Amino acid sequence: MLLRELENYTGQLLQLDRFKDYAPNGLQVEGRAEVGRLVCGVTASEALIDAAIAWQADAILVHHGYFWRNEDARVVGTKRRRLAKLLAHDIGLLAYHLPLDAHPELGNNAQLGLRLGLVGEGRFGEQSLGWYGAPEAATTLGEFAARVEAALGRRPVVIGDPAWPLHRVGWCSGGAQGYFGEAIAAGCDAYLTGEASEHNYHAALEHGVGFIAAGHHASERYGVQALAAHLAGQFGLEWRYVELDNPI
Missing domain, CATH: 3.40.1390.30 (NIF3 (NGG1p interacting factor 3)-like)
Structure with missing residues (x-):
């Protein structure tokens, strides 16, 4: 399916307009136009991106994405490395924070x-x-x-x-x-x-x-898995959850 169709459907499903949030919900990094494989995880860490690259995913679905309010806007350090990998491999990033909680x-x-x-x-x-x-x-x-x-x-x-x-x-x-x-x-x-x-x-x-x-x-491990499973069922996507344990 088309990435933009996936974004539009998920935005309506989660009723994004209802929420005042700390980061943008929806498509945060544009990747290839067609999505067949979807990796999901709690946070869009570099390790999750590496797992998506290894599985040859077309897009990543997370709860904690990027571009948080009041963070340093410069594309340097870890932010640069993460974005560089997504762009180099043409992988889209979709993130849903408060709408996925609710x-x-x-x-x-x-x-x-x-x-x-x-x-x-x-x-x-x-x-x-x-x-x-x-x-x-x-x-x-x-x-x-x-x-x-x-x-x-x-x-x-x-x-x-x-x-x-x-x-x-x-x-x-x-x-x-x-x-x-x-x-x-x-x-x-x-x-x-x-x-x-x-x-x-x-x-x-x-x-x-x-x-x-x-x-x-x-x-917060379970909402993103339920959402990915729902999207896969609706649109015939392959999906995989990657658990990267965090003691916090």
Whole structure:
């Protein structure tokens, strides 16, 4: 299919116009006009580009792309190397940040909730990115943390008493630790995100609400895979997810 057709379809699917974001969503680097092979990953690192080159991909689909607000605009250093490889091999780069977090079926939070047995009931936070809902079965903070570790393959940072019962859990993938107060206001007994800040520790203990930092990368692996699988099914594309583990 045509790269521009892929971009237009995905933009409509994810409703890009709804979001105020920190980087451009959609086609960030133009590659060859025809797309048959699509590599996806969390971040458009040089290692992901190398994997796409080795597989002879036509385009790369990521959650974290380039050209972030307030970054150095010069094409030097790592930015130059990354762009040079994409352009030399005529590989397109498509990136979707907040729209991919928010999509009700293919998004990072929807997919994360599925893996953790959470039933979404409502939204909170900036642009309604945070989700809250009930666990599928009665659980405690300690039991839920063990479920997170088993599902994501890494031990999360957990703040709070493992015996605290959980009736409502809030979650938002990535660097959404700033939404903890809004999760508390939404009546959550625990909040899960990717990263933690120093003040989250005190807030959790003083409010009696659990806080789980499961890893930015680990919590955002699933939306891009769901999106790539959907696009492949719609348009007959070959696709491959490349896992480049990141402990952050």
